Amino acid sequence: MNSPDPSVRLAVVGCGARATIAAHAIAGQRAVIAAYVDPVPSASRRLAERLDAPAPHVTSVTELLDSGTAVDAALVLSPDDTHAAVATELLTRDVAVYLEKPITISTADADAVLAAAARRGTKLYVGHNMRHMSVVRTMREIIARGEIGEVKSIWCRHFVGNGGDFYFKDWHADRARSTGLLLQKGAHDIDVIHWLAGGYTTRVVGMGALTLYGDITDRRDNSDRSMPDWFDMENWPPLSQREVNPVIDVEDLSMVQLQLDNGVFASYQQCHYTPDYWRNYTVIGTQGRIENFGDTAGGVIRLWNRRHTYQAEGDREYPIGGDQAGHSDADQDTMTEFLDFLGHGGATVTSPVAARQAVATAVAATESLRDSSTPRDVPPLPQDVVDYFRAHP
Incomplete structure (x- = not known):
């Protein structure tokens, strides 16, 4: 039986490390790559070869839009400081956008992107793939069933064991291009x-x-x-790293205390030189708490819902599914949801409004961090934009 012809024509904007996400878009033969966009032509060529998906190469979104190449949507996978300009241009020209997280590096830019989508009625999807990770979805299901009562507090510790290779050898280390890792990395966990x-x-x-x-x-x-090209698990201990970025002015250790609009209090801690790499969430409610041990396949979520002294194993245990890497299956689910959204619209697990709120929170936290821990209020999203996305999920 022959597969149906793919119907969604995608432009891949940004052909660097994140661009492997494009493989998930074409894996199910529901989409084809119509163009590659990158200012470095060799990057486009390498990605086309890696994906075995030849298509025209251009160096800018403007060039793509003026070329007459037919595209239905764009995967914006370029560095974070380019997101606002690239996404706004595409949305304004009625091209649907998959925007990699975090959506931008400033609150004002995030608001501008959402406003552009609302103004034109163009579809915007933000790739917060962690909402599709088994560890997160299982925790949310436990909470929804009422097994720990009403949520009162959430703590997250993020051990970024690969931080030196992932974030301190390129543009991520420069606050002018990333704002900081409390945003670039932390926005995912804040969401x-x-x-x-x-x-x-x-x-x-x-x-x-x-x-x-x-x-x-x-x-x-x-x-x-x-x-x-430079990642190696043998790059250890952290101070033995070589060839780090010429500019390093972002924090490698950070933490933030959060007060939410529904009375929940939360905390988030991030360290970029731990020997291990995983996230630990603790959610405390009025009738118990849950905590994950490992965040990929093979890990577990433990529930305590009776009084104890120390009891490591908890009162109940839930397995964490998914793949061993933790991202591949979530990436595929995220891309499948995006393609479904393109075809049918409707509500999605991810949310542009939520993505904006994560960025706005991270920006405010970074400002507080760099201003002697002065408390900061998170600015609200303009009401007309909120109303639009409420009416057009």
């Missing part, structure tokens, strides 16, 4: 905290510093390479 808590942050207090990677003097401009 999860909001989703599990059922509310959004209104006030934050941040604290942190550049405590390790700034001491490394071996520097290199790695713009001619991408992360797979």
Whole structure:
């Protein structure tokens, strides 16, 4: 039986480390790649070869839109500081957008992207794939069943064991291009905290510093390479890292306290030089608590719902499914949801409004961190934009 002809024509904008996400878009033969967009032509060529999906190459979104190439949607997978301009141009020209998270590096830019989608009525989807991860979805299901009562507090510790390779050898280390890792990395977990808590942050207090990677003097401009070229699990201990980014002015250790609009309190901690790499969530309710041990296949979520002293095994245990890497199956589910959204519209697990709230929270937390931990209020999203996305989920 022959497969149906793919119907969705995609442009891949940004052909670097994140662009492997495009493989999930074409895996089910529901979409084809119509164009590659990257200012570095060799990056486009490498990705086309890796995906075995030849298509025209252009160097900018403007060039793509003016070329007459027929595209139905764009996967915006370029560096974060380009997201606002790229997404706004596409949305304004009526091209649906899959926008990799975080959506932007400033609250004002996030608001502008959502306003552009609302103004034109163009479909916008933000790739917060962690909402599709088994560990997060299972925790949300436990909460929804009422097994820990009403959520009162959420704590997240993020051990970023690969931080040196992932974030300190390219543009991520430069606050002018990323704002900071409390945003670039933390926005994902802040979105999860909001989703599990059922509310959004209104006030934050941040604290942190550049405590390790700034001491490394071996520097290199790695713009001619991408992360797979330098990543190595043997790059240990952290101070033995070599060829880090010439500019390093983001924090490698940070934490933030969050107050949500529904009375929930939360905390988030992030360290980029731990030996292990995983996230630990604790959710405390009026009738118990849950905590994950591991965040990929083979890990477990433990529930305590009776009084104890120390009891490591909990009162109940739920397995974490998915793949061992933790992202591949979630990436595929996210892309499947995006393609369904293109075809049929309707509500999605991810949310542009929630993505904006995660960015706004992370920006406020970073401002607090860099201003002697002065508390910051998270600015609200303009009501007309809220109303649009409420009416057009």
